[in-house]
Amino acid sequence: MTLPRLVVAAPATDAGKTSVTTGLLAALTARGLAVSPHKVGPDFIDPGYHALAAGRPGRTLDPVLMDEERVVPLFLHGARTPRPADVAVVEGVMGLFDGASHPSLPPGAGSTAHVARLLRAPVVLVVDAWTQAQSVAALVHGFATFDPSVRLGGVVLNRVAGDRHEELLRTALGAAGVPVLGAIPRLDRLAAPSRHLGLVPAAERSAEALATVRELGEVVAARVDLAAVLALARSAPPLDGAPWDPAAEVHPVPGRPRIAVAAGAAFTFGYAEHGELLAAAGAEVVPVDPLRDEALPAGTTGLVLGGGFPEAHAADLSANTALRADVAALVARGGPVAAECAGLLYLARSLDGVPMCGVLDADATFTPELTLGYREAVALTDSVLAPAGTRVRGHEFHRTVTTPASGPAPAWRWAGGAPEGFVSGGVHASYLHLHWAGSPALPARFVTACAAAAPEGAGRAHP
Known part of the structure; x- marks a missing residue:
């Protein structure tokens, strides 16, 4: 089955994956596309924001909870329910290669990289650039070459300090061979509120959450090359297998x-x-x-x-x-x-x-x-x-x-x-x-x- 798709990952937690993913979902949906949202891992909270942005359920993909052979069928099921999607966006968990730490599981099990390999999907790396300049090239080069089975297709720079900072980052990344798909300034006003178990669920914020999602979509539409993102998603090869069927x-x-x-x-x-x-x-x-x-x-x-x-x-x-x-x-x-x-x-x-x-x-x-x-x-x-x-x-x-x-x-x-x-x-x-x-x-x-x-x-x- 041919389905344009990509995975949004990061070097570590708190780089801005959820904000960028939610913004991408909202921006692509505003363009009239049917976008299927997914989340790596057992998380319940981020899919709530995804659902607000895409207008359809946010679904989790966790090869630890459901075994890896079910990941692709469940992904395809989500992408056709309630109607066939034009593109699918998958938010990762933790750092790209960080997986479950459990004695019964191999290293990296359940990681974003694990799911990206199963889905044969290109990866967009969200990098928190607030405290970096030329060093960003070494970081991205390392993630691009660490595992050849994971294709790093582009970078979104997050929390960029200004035009000069962005210029330094883009120049440095020119030598890394990974395209820069966008640069987003530091916007603290768009941070979703947190409490003892992470973000406050979207269902509890109602109108406020809708406003945040809408503004994230506007920021991503203005600061990220959506045409390049879609071209990357469309470069994903066909997936084998049939959609999961609860019946x-x-x-x-x-x-x-x-x-x-x-x-x-x-x-x-x-x-x-x-x-x-x-x-x-x-x-x-x-x-x-x-x-x-x-x-x-x-x-x-x-x-x-x-x-x-x-x-x-x-x-x-x-x-x-x-x-x-x-x-x-x-x-x-x-x-x-x-x-x-x-x-x-x-x-x-x-x-x-x-x-x-x-x-x-x-x-x-x-x-x-x-x-x-x-x-x-x-x-x-x-x-x-x-x-x-x-x-x-x-x-x-x-x-x-x-x-x-x-x-x-x-x-x-x-x-x-x-x-x-x-x-x-x-x-x-x-x-x-x-x-x-x-x-x-x-x-x-x-x-x-x-x-x-x-x-x-x-x-x-x-x-």
Whole structure:
């Protein structure tokens, strides 16, 4: 399949990849192109900005979570959904060659370079030039020659101090043999606000985030040679393979159970493929906002509580007593619930001292320590999500802890670690984030459990 595409990378974190990628997406979309946005790694936050810029879901490509043979099919699926894209832009993670640090993985696994090789895509290197002049040539030369299997097709200079600085940088890079595609001045006003887990999600900033994305697009359109960027993207060779098809991964369950999926400002972490797999397995997927909705959607037979920032919204989540009671009632009647990270905290007895749903015998608190990394895990208890013995690879990303860390029936055991999470009745709750495209048996099992729990006729017809 022929699809113009490129990967936006950097020598290190905080060089401006997200700003440049988001600006490219917005600028190309403003030109009337259908642009497919993607992100290397397990990140949930950057794809939210990508989605605002491109007007279609931002999708992650993580060969650690989903195995590398799924990367190209998932990429092609994203590029044709909801309509075929004219070009795809992939934002990298960390530095170009920085991969997962896990004993079960080879060096560089999950890196931007790893994904660029799988996609056979040229790379645009974003260089923070604020403290560099002629030395930028040595840096770019090193990245261009370090791995011949990764094609460095151009450079975007970021945080350029002025015209003279730009002239020095361009002259130096003339000897490096890598084209300069653009030079962007230092614009601190366009930096997205951050907090304890990185950027504030776009969904929480609404109009402000839209304005930032629009201005990033204008800056990139003015400062980057978009024609050269598109020519580079069109130089990518055809990709072998077919797009991923969720209907080929699962079999539909009779009964069309209605499954509510948490959304809104407190639950912004989710992969687009999760809803697609639930629907392909026969479910009717409906959103619920625990900050605003006072009841689960009528006919709800199961609930998915993904990740997000409940600690930033604890008081408002607690104040919605009607929905907390409805969630507890769903659990009491055996309704299946799959909760990860934020969902675990929401189901706890309390979060930072304020009441939550109280369906788990645990209390959660915010801590200054960041827990981050890939995890190999095995299911310790049969649940609505996985039978005991199921092995998965996921990731943790939080600054909270629960006391206790697991219940009498734990959800998982990390490789080399202690039991974690809770299985209680129809509830499966854990800190572990999973990408269901890498383990499609999980959503299939969950939909089956929801169908079995549904009263006759539930979820089939609603006003």
